[in-house]
Amino acid sequence: MGRWEPDAAGRLRAAALDLYVEQGFEQTTVAQIAERAGVTARTFFRHFADKREVLFAGTEVLEQEMLAGLAAAPAGAGPLEAVAAALDAAAGFLGDNLAHSRRRRSVIAANAELRERELIKMARLADSLAQGVRDRGTPDPEARLAAEVGIAVFRTGFERWVDGPDGGDLSEVLRESLAQVRGLI
Amino acid sequence: MGRWEPDAAGRLRAAALDLYVEQGFEQTTVAQIAERAGVTARTFFRHFADKREVLFAGTEVLEQEMLAGLAAAPAGAGPLEAVAAALDAAAGFLGDNLAHSRRRRSVIAANAELRERELIKMARLADSLAQGVRDRGTPDPEARLAAEVGIAVFRTGFERWVDGPDGGDLSEVLRESLAQVRGLI
Numbered sequence: 513m514g515r516w517e518p519d520a521a522g523r524l525r526a527a528a529l530d531l532y533v534e535q536g537f538e539q540t541t542v543a544q545i546a547e548r549a550g551v552t553a554r555t556f557f558r559h560f561a562d563k564r565e566v567l568f569a570g571t572e573v574l575e576q577e578m579l580a581g582l583a584a585a586p587a588g589a590g591p592l593e594a595v596a597a598a599l600d601a602a603a604g605f606l607g608d609n610l611a612h613s614r615r616r617r618s619v620i621a622a623n624a625e626l627r628e629r630e631l632i633k634m635a636r637l638a639d640s641l642a643q644g645v646r647d648r649g650t651p652d653p654e655a656r657l658a659a660e661v662g663i664a665v666f667r668t669g670f671e672r673w674v675d676g677p678d679g680g681d682l683s684e685v686l687r688e689s690l691a692q693v694r695g696l697i
Numbered sequence: 698m699g700r701w702e703p704d705a706a707g708r709l710r711a712a713a714l715d716l717y718v719e720q721g722f723e724q725t726t727v728a729q730i731a732e733r734a735g736v737t738a739r740t741f742f743r744h745f746a747d748k749r750e751v752l753f754a755g756t757e758v759l760e761q762e763m764l765a766g767l768a769a770a771p772a773g774a775g776p777l778e779a780v781a782a783a784l785d786a787a788a789g790f791l792g793d794n795l796a797h798s799r800r801r802r803s804v805i806a807a808n809a810e811l812r813e814r815e816l817i818k819m820a821r822l823a824d825s826l827a828q829g830v831r832d833r834g835t836p837d838p839e840a841r842l843a844a845e846v847g848i849a850v851f852r853t854g855f856e857r858w859v860d861g862p863d864g865g866d867l868s869e870v871l872r873e874s875l876a877q878v879r880g881l882i
Contacts, residue, residue, distance in 0.1 A: 592881045628817050635816045653853050657878050660849030668841050693842050696777045697882045 521559045521569070523549040528566040529612070532619040537563075537626065564629060567616060571633045575640050577605040582644040591650040595662035596690055598641060602666060603683030613674050638663040665689045706744045706754070708734040713751040714797070717804040722748075722811065749814060752801060756818045760825050762790040767829040776835040780847035781875055783826060787851060788868030798859050823848040850874045 527548035531540040542563050546553045560566045581601025585594040606613060620626040642659035646652065669689035673682050712733035716725040727748050731738045745751045766786025770779040791798060805811040827844035831837065854874035858867050 590881070628813070631817055631820045632813050653857055653874060654877055654881060656853050657849060657874065658881055660853065661846055661878060661881065664842060664845030664849055668838050668845060672838055689838060689842065692839055693846060694882050696775070696839060696843055696846070697879050 520549065520551050520555055524551065524556055524559060525566055525569060528563065529615055529619065532567075533615050537619055537623050564626065567619065567626065568629060568633055571637065574602060574605055575637055577601045578637070579640060579644050582641065582648070585648075591645050591648070591654055591658035592661065592690075594645060594648055595641065595658050596687070598644070599662060599666055599669075599686045599690070600683050603681075603686055606670070607682035610674070610678065613670075617674050634663055634667060661693060665693055705734065705736050705740055709736065709741055709744060710751055710754060713748065714800055714804065717752075718800050722804055722808050749811065752804065752811065753814060753818055756822065759787060759790055760822055762786045763822070764825060764829050767826065767833070770833075776830050776833070776839055776843035777846065777875075779830060779833055780826065780843050781872070783829070784847060784851055784854075784871045784875065785868050788866075788871055791855070792867035795859070795863065798855075802859050819848055819852060846878060850878055 524545060528540070528545045531544055531548060540563065542553050542556050545563065545566070546556045549556075560569065578598040578601050581604075582594050582598040584601075585597035589597065620630050638659050641662055642652075642656045645655035645658050650658065665686060666689075669686040670682070672689070673680055673685045676685075709730060713725070713730045716729055716733060725748065727738050727741050730748065730751070731741045734741075745754065763783040763786050766789075767779050767783040769786075770782035774782065805815050823844050826847055827837075827841045830840040830843050835843065850871060851874075854871040855867070857874070858865055858870045861870075
């Protein structure tokens, strides 16, 4: 499901982000988002728990993409190689929309509650990834460590991509970040 | 400042943890904590913003200890070696009170809001550590990656120590975790 399909959820996400950028997250109401998207507030609440969650719906899709990437890694791949495949999948999902990622990040950076929510979502992502690594046959603590290192690489690389000059390739940036961790060790 | 000195803040921390374990975090009031500690609620609020923060006051001391450990690492130490020195300092601060750590962890595990607060405190700890590594002359992204890997090692090792059989040495567990990350890479 693309972000720009003319479905209600997609229109609501786009309208919400537009309004958050234009007038700030705190100042925006669910009624305004629904109006901008051309739907009712009732429709909004059929898709999202509140105006905060509109910003984080993509994280669940990201999680599915990463877990699919992990599961598709060759059976002989070690835990960190499998996590690298999950990062490639994340780059495939996020990498073609830098402008969206930048706008979302500017909204989140401006609000302490949203920053905390983002951290919590990342921690859940690490939990899912650790479970995925365990499902491939690597026990803890290696599974958890591989997942945590993977999320550290993802966060650091993704931030660099969003803050850096245009035109970089996200999957390349993530691979560089992973190589930098290897270099540290 | 030891945790068991007969100062008001220390007595309040001990009383709060006792009550949270005995009757649950949600069911405990600031008035009850102050009464158990033999002080007034006014004294409580001179030391802590709310009943949640009592559980996290130690994190700030932990942060100071880790930053001191980082700063004391030899000038020639690489970023990850310096982070390992910070982990040793953390073990020195936390390692002699497994019973306390277990009780605190059981309280936090039982409450979603406290689990989120713990994640946020860990993320701040990673931020401080990254700044400490930068201050030693290592630029980003290596500084951030070293700090994130260090916190991943700390969280994984600390959990293993708290959940494992008694008598383990925390600094040894953390060194093992770091060695496991090296093994992954």
